Amino acid sequence: MTAAPPPTTPPARLAGHLLVEALIAQGVDTAFGVPGESFLAVLDGFHEHRDRIRFIACRQEGGAAFMAEAQGKLTGRPGICFVTRGPGATNASIGLHTAFQDSTPMVLFIGQVASDQRDREAFQEVDYRQMFGPGTLGFAKWVAEVQDPHRLPEYIGRAFHTALQGRPGPVVLVLPEDMLTQPTSAPVLPRVEPALAWPAPGALRDVRSLLMAAQRPIVIAGGSGWDAEACNALQRFAENWHLPVGNAFRFQDTFDNRHPLYAGDVGIGINPKLAARVKEADLVLAIGPRLGEMTTSGYTLLDVPRPRQKLVHVHAGAEELGRVYAADVLLQASMVCAAKALETLAAPTDVPWRAWTDAAHADYEANLQPTPVQPLDMAEVIRVVDRLAPDAVYTNGAGNYSGWLHRFHRYPGLQHHGRTQLAPTSGAMGYGVPAAVAASLLYPHRTVVNIAGDGDFLMTGQELATATGYGAKRLISIVVDNGTYGTIRMHQEREYPGRVSGSDLFNPDFAALARAYGWRAERLEATAQFEPAFAAALESGQPTLLHLKLDADVSTSRTTLSAIREASLKRQPR
Structure with a gap:
């Protein structure tokens, strides 16, 4: 030899x-x-x-x-x-x-x-x-x-x-x-692959026992580490047990929003009925998320440190388990392993919470019905985008404007089109434009839609030049311009009525600015103008900016901002 x-x-x-x-x-x-x-x-x-x-x-x-x-x-x-x-x-x-x-x-x-x-x-x-x-x-x-x-x-x-x-x-x-x-002359090392952690069999038996004893369970899915196979396994687990599934803050593509078991997003602007349902649940299965401030509505949906609900917390990092919440089952596992393992849990022939689950989805569907706003209705804008570009990658930064996207866009599970939501759980302004540029350059044949506020856009809007320089094509940036840092003004008007300070913005002509970077651009001021403009942007195959001029009150007042709920007013990052 x-x-x-x-x-x-x-x-x-x-x-x-x-x-x-x-x-x-x-x-x-x-x-x-x-x-x-x-x-x-x-x-x-x-x-x-x-x-x-x-x-x-x-x-x-x-x-x-x-x-x-x-x-x-x-x-x-x-x-x-x-x-x-x-x-x-x-x-x-x-x-x-x-x-x-x-x-x-x-x-x-x-x-x-x-x-x-x-x-x-x-x-x-x-x-x-x-x-x-x-x-x-x-x-x-x-x-x-x-x-x-x-x-x-x-x-x-x-x-x-x-x-x-x-x-x-x-x-x-x-x-x-x-x-x-x-x-x-040092040699390079081979490609690194992460070591995957499987859940302990005893812990899985405990999860099944808690499910068998439950009357009002709910799943909160999210966090990182998911792939298409894991999301499919999660869906099959939920279907086997007829479980309502909510997605954690800015991980809305973890579970298909069109699925009849979907209950809505558990984050800023949470549907009050969903918030009540989480509080009323007798079992919460948190699969993947950290259960941070935004997903728990300021640590109010689950009491700290011991929730009223039974809690199963599944997370890939051992250091995260038990960090905030004392759970009934702490299960360290990679999402690709945890979802497959949960899928194997034998379900009974029927469950007592079937009506509970169906009502959770009905509440989600009802929450998609907005109150019309004139002259430019952002809920209708998102409906148009949702209908014309359902498989696009969507990006946003931070601000009240993102509430419309999170509430009215129906994210497919990432098993269908890969990850379609790029949004910072850190609440970082300026994230959306660079994220959209990166997505467009990495996947040049996919449509990428960025929704940005005026303050948000101007923090990193110069990256339009990067998109132009490197040949990004199917990229659309929708700039919601209300002339103010809307979230901050909303807080000011609540805490210090009539004493707005430092939150007014003096903006450029965003359409003219985009053209200077070599983009197509239009300024829109009425709902009826949006659909033809967005359709033309998709048809053009060129990077396009749509400048939506909005009145400040639409995104700051309690009465007209349908996307931002009372429950979230004290929890919204800037």
Whole structure:
């Protein structure tokens, strides 16, 4: 028998080139960032391997980090972002924080000052292990600085493992400028795959026992780590037991919104009837979500620390289980394993909560009926979008305007079209436009629809230039312009009536601005104008901005904002 030949040693190349090769080995074909002199050797590596990986040069590091976070959501693999030291890293921190709170796998690479200049407060020097240090409420799961170029593959492999394992999240790798220019013959490591955790058989028996004893159960599904197979398994589990299913805050594509078991979204602007149903339930099965502030309506749907309801909490991260709520069953498992395991639980021939479940879906359907608003009805706008682009990827940032999308759009389960909701559970303004650009560049044949408020859009709207520069086509941005930071004004009018301060906006002509970036654009002021304009945007195959001029009162007053419920007034992030 002939012995296998020993592995060959790659030729020496710059560490910056090795880094790019390591990313390619991990299946990365797109990275986002803003170029900086601190990682020129990496940029040269992207040029060297431009036939296998592309570097998308963005207009601001916050936008680049948002794009990488969106990439992580869409692919389930770590989104990649490169920024330079100091200002670049601080700008990117918003996307890092979003990835942390949204449990999105991501790796942020930060150029650093040369090693012989460290600890002198050199130009733009920051200690990122202090700035982004891991912790319960930190920015990242792991932060490291690579001093030895020969260990780069080791660090990158660990970064991908850490970003993907358990509760997914962001990792920061800091790259001293001089390290990247040193030669190395280190080999790249093979593609990292996460280790999957299956639920313990005893815990599954306990879940079944709780179901058999229940009269009013409800499922809250969400969080990260889902794929098409897991969502199908979740649907079959719900069907076997005839369970009502609500989706956690901004994870509305976890369960098909058109399914007869769907009960609605459990988040900001929750249907009051659904909120009451969660409180009245005798068993809550939380499959995947963290059960954070927004999903629990400020920790009021379930009492802290011991809910009145029986609680089964399924989550991929052991550190999250029992962190806030003392559950009856704590089940650590990856979503792809948990859903398959739950599907195997033998259901009885009938259940006593059939009418309860049917009523939950009927409440959801009734909540889709809005009160008409003139002259421009946002509920009807979303209905048109929902009808004409049902399988599009939808993105938004933060603000009252997002309530219309969350309430009236019916998200398909991601088993049908992949992930279709990109929205920050962190409540980060400015997320929607970069996320839409990332989605459009990653999936050029899919329609991507961004809904943005005026304040939200102007935080990252310059990324329209990125879309134009890299050839995004089927991308539509709908800007809801009411001339105010609507959520803040709503709070002001509630807490300090007649004393509005600091929330008025002085906006440009958004349509003219979009045309300057090379986009098609229209300004709309009446409901009847929207459908032909949106249809034309879909037909054009060109990036299009639709500027919707709205009166401020439509999105701030209690009487006219049908999408934002009284129950959410004190819980809405800016």
